[in-house]
Amino acid sequence: MKSLTPVFLSILCVLSSVTAIPDHDVLEPMSDDDWPGLEHRKQKRDVHQAVTLQQSEHFVWGSQNNTGTYANMTLNTKDEELVISMERFASELRSVTCGDNLVMTFVSNETYTHVINEWEWVNFHESRTFILIENYAGCGAQSSRQPWVVSNAQYDNTHQTVHLNATKKTWQEVAHTYSMDFGKYTAAASASNETKRGLLGIPDVSASGTKTFSIPLANTLPSTLFKSTIHESLTFGVDCNTCGTKGTLEVTGHVESSIKNGLTTFSVSAVPKSVSVDLALKMSAKGSLGKTWTQQATFLTVPIAGFSIPQVLTVGPNLRFDGGMTVSKITGSAEISSGVKATVPDSSIASVDFVSKAVDVKGWVPTFSIQPVTFGAQVDAEVSLYLQVAVALSLNCLGTGYSVDLDLKVPEIDIKGEAKYDSKKAVCPNTTKNGGLSINTSAGAAMTFEAYSMIASKKSVLVNKPVFNSPKAFTAPSVCLPFDGPGAGAAPAKGGKAKRYQGASAPGRRQY
Numbered sequence: 001m002k003s004l005t006p007v008f009l010s011i012l013c014v015l016s017s018v019t020a021i022p023d024h025d026v027l028e029p030m031s032d033d034d035w036p037g038l039e040h041r042k043q044k045r046d047v048h049q050a051v052t053l054q055q056s057e058h059f060v061w062g063s064q065n066n067t068g069t070y071a072n073m074t075l076n077t078k079d080e081e082l083v084i085s086m087e088r089f090a091s092e093l094r095s096v097t098c099g100d101n102l103v104m105t106f107v108s109n110e111t112y113t114h115v116i117n118e119w120e121w122v123n124f125h126e127s128r129t130f131i132l133i134e135n136y137a138g139c140g141a142q143s144s145r146q147p148w149v150v151s152n153a154q155y156d157n158t159h160q161t162v163h164l165n166a167t168k169k170t171w172q173e174v175a176h177t178y179s180m181d182f183g184k185y186t187a188a189a190s191a192s193n194e195t196k197r198g199l200l201g202i203p204d205v206s207a208s209g210t211k212t213f214s215i216p217l218a219n220t221l222p223s224t225l226f227k228s229t230i231h232e233s234l235t236f237g238v239d240c241n242t243c244g245t246k247g248t249l250e251v252t253g254h255v256e257s258s259i260k261n262g263l264t265t266f267s268v269s270a271v272p273k274s275v276s277v278d279l280a281l282k283m284s285a286k287g288s289l290g291k292t293w294t295q296q297a298t299f300l301t302v303p304i305a306g307f308s309i310p311q312v313l314t315v316g317p318n319l320r321f322d323g324g325m326t327v328s329k330i331t332g333s334a335e336i337s338s339g340v341k342a343t344v345p346d347s348s349i350a351s352v353d354f355v356s357k358a359v360d361v362k363g364w365v366p367t368f369s370i371q372p373v374t375f376g377a378q379v380d381a382e383v384s385l386y387l388q389v390a391v392a393l394s395l396n397c398l399g400t401g402y403s404v405d406l407d408l409k410v411p412e413i414d415i416k417g418e419a420k421y422d423s424k425k426a427v428c429p430n431t432t433k434n435g436g437l438s439i440n441t442s443a444g445a446a447m448t449f450e451a452y453s454m455i456a457s458k459k460s461v462l463v464n465k466p467v468f469n470s471p472k473a474f475t476a477p478s479v480c481l482p483f484d485g486p487g488a489g490a491a492p493a494k495g496g497k498a499k500r501y502q503g504a505s506a507p508g509r510r511q512y
Contacts, residue, residue, distance in 0.1 A: 025069055025307040027061035028143040029135055031087055048114045050089040053082035053121060053130050059145065061309050069213040069307045071182035075131070075175055078259050082121070083131040085145075090136065094160075098139035102132065102148060102164040112160040119153045119162070126151075131174050132166065144310050147174040171311040172398045176259040180397065182313060183213040183252035213307065214248040215317045215391060217275055221245075221299055225385075226325055229295075234287040236327060238385065240279055245389065247275030247344075251317070255397045263400060268393065269351035270406060272364075275344040277387060277410055280371075285381060286333040296324040299387075314396045322388040332379030332419075339371030340443055342411045352451045354402040354462055359449060361467045366410055368443045368474035375417050375437060375481075386412040402453050402462075410445040412471055428480035435483040444471035 056076045063069040077083050086096075092111040097103040106112040122128050132148045140146045152165035221243040228237030249270045256265040299321045306316035348363025375381075388409045395402050418438045420427045427436030447467040453460045 023065075023305055025063050025065050025067055025305055027069065027071060027307055027309050028064055029087065029145055030060045030062045030070075047089075047092065047108075047111050048118075050092070051084070051111065051115050052118050053084050055082060057083045057085050057131075057133065059085065059133070061312075063307065067213065067305075067307070069182075070184065071180065071309060071313060073175070073178055073180045073312070075133075076177040076258075077131065078177065080125070080127045081129050081131065083133070085133045085135075087133075087135050093136070096134070096136045096139055098134065098136075098146075102134070102150070102166045103161060104164070105159060105161040107160075109160060112157075112162075115162055116155055119150075122150060122153055131169075132164070141310065145171075147171055149174065175312075175398055176257070178255075178257055180255040180313070181253070182315070183250075212250040212252065213315070214250050214273070215270075215304055215319065215393075216248050217319065217389065218246050218248075219244060219300060219302060219319075219321065221321060221387075225299060225323055226295055226297065228284060231293050232287075232289055232291070234285065234289045234293070234327070234330060236283070236285050236293075236330070238325060239282045239284075241282065242280045243278065245275070245277050245321070248273045249275070249391060251315075251393065253315075253395065257398075263355055265353060266355050266395075266397065266400065266402060267351060267353040268395060268404060269349060270391070270393075271346075271349050272344045273346055277342045277366075277389070278339075279341075279387065279411070279413075280339045281337065281385065281413070283336040283383060284334075285327075285330050285336065285379070288331045289327055289329060293327045294324065296322065298322050312398060314394075316394045318392045320390040320392075322390055324386050324388075326384040328382040328384070330379070330381045330383070332377060332381075334379040334381065335374075335376035336381060336383065336415060336417070337374040338413065338415060338441065340411050340413050341369045342366040342443070342445065343368075344408075344410070350406060350449060350467075352404055352449065352463060354404075354451055354453070357451075357462050359451075359463055359465055361447070361449060361465075364408065364445075364447050365468060365470055365473060366445050368411065370413075370441060370443060370474065370476050373415055373417075373439050373441050373476075373479075375439065379417060380419055381415070381417045383416075384412065384414045386410075402451060404452075405448075405450045407448045407450075408445070409447065412444045412446065414442045414444075414471070416440045426482070428482040431482040433482035433484055437481045437483065439479045439481065441476040442472045442474060444469075444473040446470065 056074055058072065058074050060072045061070065075083055089111065092107055094105040094107050106115065119130075122130055130150050132150050134140070134146045134148055135144065147169045148164070148166040149169050150164045150166045154163040155161070156163065221240055223239060223241055224237070225240050225243075226238040228235060250273055251268065251270050253268040254265060255263075257263045302319040302321075304317040304319055306314065308314040344366045345363045350361045350364070352359050386409050388407055391406045393404050416439070419435070420438065421435045423434060426432055426434060446469040449463065449465045449467050450461065451463040453462065
C-alpha cells in the first residue's frame with residue numbers, strides 16, 4: 001500500500017473556510033460553594049474569615065449552557081502581597097463604586113470593623129499591596145472578575161465606608177504565580193466528600209457525575225467522496241452511501257507559572273470516547289490506467305464551539321475530514337464494493353506539554369471489521385483509500401498561545417483484485433474451473449501529532465511527531481473466486497502458465 005503524506009490542519013486555514021461558527025461559550029464566575037453538594041458551606045462561612053486577606057485565592061468558572069465545561073485557577077501571591085475575592089463578602093456590601101478608586105460601604109458595623117482590622121495591613125509599609133478581585137453589579141462587564149491592586153485604605157466610620165487607593169489591572173498583570181485546570185468538572189457525591197479534591201480542586205465523585213469539555217466527532221460524510229472523473233483512459237469515482245463517524249474527544253488542560261521560573265507547564269490532553277468510523281464504499285471503474293493516480297480532498301469542515309474566560313483563557317477547536325485515494329492499477333470495467341468499521345479504544349490518550357515539548361500518546365490503533373469485498377467483474381485493480389479525522393485546538397492562557405493538530409488517518413483500506421486464467425489447471429483451489437479472481441484486502445491507520453506557537457504571525461513548530469503508522473493493522477484472508485473461461489479479450493497462457501485476466505466482463509458478481 002502506498003503511503004500518502006498526511007495533510008496537517010492549520011487552525012488559520014480552518015477558520016478562513018468556516019462560514020457559520022457556533023455560539024462561543026463564555027464561562028461565568030462560580031463560587032466554591034456553588035458546587036453541587038457544598039451549598040451548606042454558605043451558611044457556615046464566618047464574616048471575619050470572609051474579609052481576611054489571603055496568600056492565595058481560588059477561582060472557579062463554569063458553563064451556563066450545560067456543556068460540562070469548567071475551569072479553576074489558584075492565584076498565589078509574592079512577598080508583601082496578599083489577595084482577596086470580593087465574592088467572599090459580597091453579601092455584606094451595601095454598595096460599591098468603581099472609578100479611579102474603589103469605594104465600598106458595608107451593611108453591618110461588625111463586618112466593617114473586621115475589614116479595618118484586616119486591611120490596615122496594607123498601610124503599614126509602602127511596599128505592601130493586595131489584589132482585590134472585584135465582581136459586583138455595575139462595576140465592569142456583567143458576570144466578570146476584574147483585578148485591582150490596592151496600595152492604601154482609608155476609612156469613613158460614620159458611613160461604614162472603605163476608600164481604597166486602587167489601580168485597575170489585567171489578569172495577565174496580577175497572575176504571576178498560579179495554576180489552572182480547564183475542561184473537566186466532577187460533581188460532589190455528598191457533603192462528606194468536600195475534603196477530597198479532584199482535577200479541578202473540587203470534590204471527586206463517581207463517573208456518573210463527571211462532565212468534560214468534548215469535541216463532537218459524530219458526522220455524516222457526503223455520499224460522493226470522489227466524483228466520477230476521467231483520468232487518462234480511466235473513468236473512476238468513489239461513493240459512500242452510509243458513511244460517518246461517531247463519538248467525542250474529551251479535552252482537558254493544565255497550566256502552571258511562577259514569578260521565579262515563569263511558565264513551567266502548559267499541557268493539553270485528549271481522550272476518545274466511543275470513537276468509530278463506518279464506511280460503506282462503492283467504487284466504479286471503466287477503462288485502464290498506465291500510471292499511478294492520486295487524489296486528495298476535504299470532505300467536510302465542521303466548526304466547533306469553543307469556550308473562554310474573559311482576559312484569562314480561550315480554547316478554540318476545529319474539525320475537518322480529509323481523504324485520499326490512490327489507483328495504482330486497473331484494467332476493465334467493474335464496480336467494487338466494501339465496508340469497513342474502525343473503532344478507537346477508549347483507553348487511548350494523547351497529551352502534549354508545550355513548555356517541555358513532552359508528548360505522551362497511548363493507544364489509538366483501532367480495531368477493524370471488514371465487510372466482504374464485491375467485484376462486479378473479473379478485473380485487475382489495485383486501489384487504496386483513506387479517511388483522515390483532523391482535529392485542531394488553539395489555546396491562549398494569559399497572553400501565551402499555542403496550537404495543536406491531531407491527525408488520525410483511519411481507516412486506510414487497500415483492495416487488490418487480480419484475475420487469472422490457466423488453460424492447463426484450475427487457478428483457485430478446490431475447483432475445476434480454469435479462471436480465478438484473487439482478492440486481497442487490508443486495513444490500517446496512522447496518526448501524527450503537531451504542536452506549535454505563533455510568534456509575530458510566524459509558525460514555530462514545537463513538536464512534529466508521527467505517532468504510529470500501521471498500514472496493515474488488519475489483513476483479511478486471501479480469497480480466490482473461480483470463474484469459467486477466459487472471456488472476451490483474454491487467451492489461455494502459453495505453456496499452461498497463469499495469465500492475468502485482461503479486461504473481460506464476467507457474468508455475475510463475485511464476493512467473499
